[in-house]
Amino acid sequence: MMNNQDQLKIISNCPVCDSRNFPSQIKILQERENSHLLYVQCRRCKSRVLVLITAHPNGISSIGLLTDLSSDEVIKFSTQEPINHDDVLEFYEQLYAAKKDFFEVI
Secondary structure, eight states: OOOHHHHHHHSOSOTTTOOTTOOSEEEEEEEOSSEEEEEEEOTTTOOEEEEEEEEETTEEEEEEEEEOOOHHHHHHHHTSOOOOHHHHHHHHHHHHHHTOOHHHHO
């Protein structure tokens, strides 16, 4: 099990502004036996990153993803069903029937 100090060593510099004061905020959104999903915000530029840290027998790996979501939105969307091809087709058909542009709808 990783402690907060180990997590901070893995996430050392901001991927956007390269600040060494990164991060100012770390929230653990999900913990499993060998992995942690973290929500990290930069103190300097306020960019936000989702980080998945996984411990393997041969070491630790991490994957980061820049996001504009809040931590609450990440949790909310993680519990919803994924969008499938039927959802996309239905959305397209509604746009086509309404003769509207995508940006008019959103």
